[in-house]
Structure formats: structure tokens, C-alpha cells
Amino acid sequence: MAEILREIGMIARALDSISNIEFKELELTKGQYLYVVRICENPGIIQEQLLDLIKVDRSTATRAIQKLEQHGFVEKHNDPDNKKIKRIYPTEKARQVYPLIILENNYSNNVALKGFSDEETVHVLIYLQRIRKNIETDWESVKKGNKREY
Structure with a gap:
């Protein structure tokens, strides 16, 4: 992971x-x-x-x-x-x-994406967008001077 x-x-x-x-x-x-x-x-x-x-x-x-x-x-x-x-x-x-x-x-x-099916490509994009959205919350917070709780 x-x-x-x-x-x-x-x-x-x-x-x-x-x-x-x-x-x-x-x-x-x-x-x-x-x-x-x-x-x-x-x-x-x-x-x-x-x-x-x-x-x-x-x-x-x-x-x-x-x-x-x-x-x-x-x-x-x-x-x-x-x-x-x-x-x-x-x-x-x-x-x-x-x-x-x-x-x-x-x-x-x-x-x-060589070797990926169209369906796999769509899934990769969806997953990466979800990861980016998850990270954006921390990025916005840290950018404003806040610390993350580990």
C-alpha cells in the first residue's frame, strides 16, 4: 500500500x-x-x-x-x-x-497506458482523481500554515 x-x-x-x-x-x-x-x-x-x-x-x-x-x-x-x-x-x-x-x-x-484496456484506463483515471482529491484537502490545509496530524 x-x-x-x-x-x-x-x-x-x-x-x-x-x-x-x-x-x-x-x-x-x-x-x-x-x-x-x-x-x-x-x-x-x-x-x-x-x-x-x-x-x-x-x-x-x-x-x-x-x-x-x-x-x-x-x-x-x-x-x-x-x-x-x-x-x-x-x-x-x-x-x-x-x-x-x-x-x-x-x-x-x-x-x-500501453497494454491497458479502455475499461482499465477509465478506472486508473477515476482512482487517480480520487487520490488527488484526497490529497488536495491536506494540500489546502498545509498551504494555509496548518500542520497535519500523523
């Missing part, structure tokens, strides 16, 4: 490492491709929403977004109704690399 999270971690690290190597030529490093995908899929997203989608802390997201901005992948604009809010939009450069990232994602999904 305890090995499940280790397996998930190894899978995530391996896929992240592959993506970082393959996307280096696109000037995307250290998981920045995740941000590009979410911003392309949600143009005008605010940083807080992005944090929740990717499950990272504010400082990590701030650094990644700044680097993406410097490399011309995203741009920030003031919200027309609330000047305190900055909305994040993909640039043409991001929209050009987005299909390549999705292509890699689809390929990795196919490799990961």
Missing part, C-alpha cells in the same frame, strides 16, 4: 525529466511547459487560479511566470474591473508551442 505514492512520484519525476529535456530546445525548462498549457487553455487566468491548477506555491509560480514573461511566452494585463488583479495571457510564441506540448502529453499517455 505504501508503495503507491512512491510509484506515482517516480512516474511524475520521469515524465517531468523527459519533458524538460525535450522542451529545452523550445526555451522551456523546469516544468514551465505545465504553465504554458494551463495559460493557453485558460487565457486571462489569474495567478491564484493557476496555483490551484498546477498545485504549486506562490513563490514557485511567480518565478516561473516571470521567466515565461522574459522569454516571451506570456504577458500580464490589468483586469479591467479590478486594477489589483493581473491576468495572464499566452503570447503567439506560447500558442505555437502548445500543440507540441499536447502532442508529447498524448504520446506519454499512450506509452504509460
Whole structure:
């Protein structure tokens, strides 16, 4: 039972490492491709929403977004109704690399699920979504400064 999270971690690290190597030529490093995908899929997203989608802390997201901005992948604009809010939009450069990232994602999904039936694939997704939802409760709590009771 305890090995499940280790397996998930190894899978995530391996896929992240592959993506970082393959996307280096696109000037995307250290998981920045995740941000590009979410911003392309949600143009005008605010940083807080992005944090929740990717499950990272504010400082990590701030650094990644700044680097993406410097490399011309995203741009920030003031919200027309609330000047305190900055909305994040993909640039043409991001929209050009987005299909390549999705292509890699689809390929990795196919490799990961090779030999699985359609029914097994559905079950894997359902189980992983349940695991994520269980973890999200602790993530939200710890993010707010609370300690977990072991």
C-alpha cells in the first residue's frame, strides 16, 4: 500500500525529466511547459487560479511566470474591473508551442497506458482523481500554515 505514492512520484519525476529535456530546445525548462498549457487553455487566468491548477506555491509560480514573461511566452494585463488583479495571457510564441506540448502529453499517455484496456484506463483515471482529491484537502490545509496530524 505504501508503495503507491512512491510509484506515482517516480512516474511524475520521469515524465517531468523527459519533458524538460525535450522542451529545452523550445526555451522551456523546469516544468514551465505545465504553465504554458494551463495559460493557453485558460487565457486571462489569474495567478491564484493557476496555483490551484498546477498545485504549486506562490513563490514557485511567480518565478516561473516571470521567466515565461522574459522569454516571451506570456504577458500580464490589468483586469479591467479590478486594477489589483493581473491576468495572464499566452503570447503567439506560447500558442505555437502548445500543440507540441499536447502532442508529447498524448504520446506519454499512450506509452504509460500501453497494454491497458479502455475499461482499465477509465478506472486508473477515476482512482487517480480520487487520490488527488484526497490529497488536495491536506494540500489546502498545509498551504494555509496548518500542520497535519500523523
